[in-house]
Every structure is written in C-alpha cells, then in structure tokens.
Amino acid sequence: MGAIQNRLEGPVTDELALVQAAKRGDDSAFEELVRRYDRNVFRIAQHITQNREDAEDVVQEAFLKAYGNLAKFQEQSKFYTWLVRIAVNEALMKLRRRKPERTVSLDEDIKTEDDSLPREIADWSPNPEQQYNQAELREILSKTIQGLPPGFRTVFVLRDVEGLSTEETAAALELSVPAVKSRLLRARLQLRERLGRFFQKRENGDGQRDSGDGNR
C-alpha cells in the first residue's frame, strides 16, 4: 500500500513574476493569478462554509483583499499559501455571521476526549464509487464532510483535496505542524468511518461476499 500522491503543485516558477508585476500595477498579471487559483479558493470556501452563495462571496472578497494588500505580501512565502490564509479567514467569518450564537474558530473542535480511535472496523466494498451514480456519490461525500467540525474539514480540504503540504497547511492556518497532523488524522478517520456506513461490504443475495478482498 503506497503513499497518497498529491494532486496540486502546478507550475509556480512564474508565480513570483506575476506577483511582482501585479504589485507594479499590472492588472492583467493579477487577473492571471485569479485565473490560476479561483477554482481552489472556491472549493476551499465551499468546503468550509457549506454554502454556495457564501463561497462565491468568499472568492470575491479574498481576491479583493489580496489585491488591496499586495504591497504587504512578503515574497518569502508562496502567494497561494498567503491567498489561502485570507480565504480561510473570510470563510470562517461567514460561518460566524451565520451562527452568531456560536464562536466559530479553528480551535472550537479541540476536545479533551480522544475520539480518533476507530469504532467501526468494517471493510468497504472494493469499488465504492461504482455503487452509486455520480450525483448520488457527490451527495454522500458532501453530507459526510458537512458533519465534520469546521476545523477538521478545513485541514482535510487543504491537505487532501487541495494538496498543500503539511507545512503549507500549518502556515495557511497559523497552526503548528503537530496540530495539523493531529487534526488531519482525526478528520481522515472520522470521514472513513462515516463513509463506511454507505460503502460497507455486504453479503450478496447468493450468499457470496463482494469480490476483490482476497489479494492482501
């Protein structure tokens, strides 16, 4: 069983040149940065807010804030990590506004109780994606991740969906590396367990188990 391959990491070599041009007032360079990262920012925002309109607002506000604060951007870090930090903060603010009775922060879900140990070990069907059509699968994935506390799903989406490194995730969320790792483990295990309720391997009608589990 090998390691998970990260999905992101497009070309970053000319990113600095674009940022510097944008700082000099070249709006087409900034527009190129928008083009490059708008999909990522939208995904992150929708994962955190779980609301399409809020996610659209976050995309606009995050890029506008980045534009207005470009002069303050220190070029030691990656522009994308800086942008993600702005977007995450904007998205968390949306959540706070929607739930004024609760304080929403990345720390809200740090509990004393350690619930990361798996309770359900049941194996999955070998090809869970094929059990459902595309729309059904999306609904399952969406509902499942919605059940995760914001701090967990934020770490999960940055690391596992967007492919940021642990260090970049820590920088974007202003967390320590051990805190990111701890939340990531809990997020992964909780999602695994919740998805297992849909994808659990079942006995077939003819008494045979789903195939594909004999090659360990």
Added chain:
Amino acid sequence: MKCSEFLHELTNYLDGVLDEPTKIELENHLSWCHNCYVVCDTTKKTIEIYRDSQLYELPEDLRTRLRSAIMTKCQQHKKRGPETV
C-alpha cells in the same frame, strides 16, 4: 508495533514521510493485523475518493462572472485609493 502505534503513524505513512525502519515495522504489522489493514486501506480510499470527486467545482459561467466582478472591484479600489479595502 501495537495497533495504537500504527494509528499514530498512519497519517505519516499515507503521506509517504515515514523513515524506512518505521515503514517496514508498520507494513509488518499490516501483514498480520486485519483490522489495521482495513483501517489503512479504507482511509486511503477516503482520501482518494474526495480528491477525485470534483466536489464543488466552479462552473465556467460562474467563474467568468466572478472574475469579471473581482477585476471591476479591483479597478474601483485602485481609483479610490488603498485605504478602502
């Protein structure tokens, strides 16, 4: 390696950042502990299924609309001066 130790290293293992001796020890554990094997396998599938799901993709028409709105606001900001964001 105990099951709790395996769980502690699971994220590092899936991220491919374990040192070689620990990786060998962990894989040895997986070779006989069915529960940990299942947890490891299904956690890996969880990550892959989300990564490949294209959940919350930005539709092209909305994307164009958002980009145009962003650039218009940037222009307005430039005209008004930096203190307005």
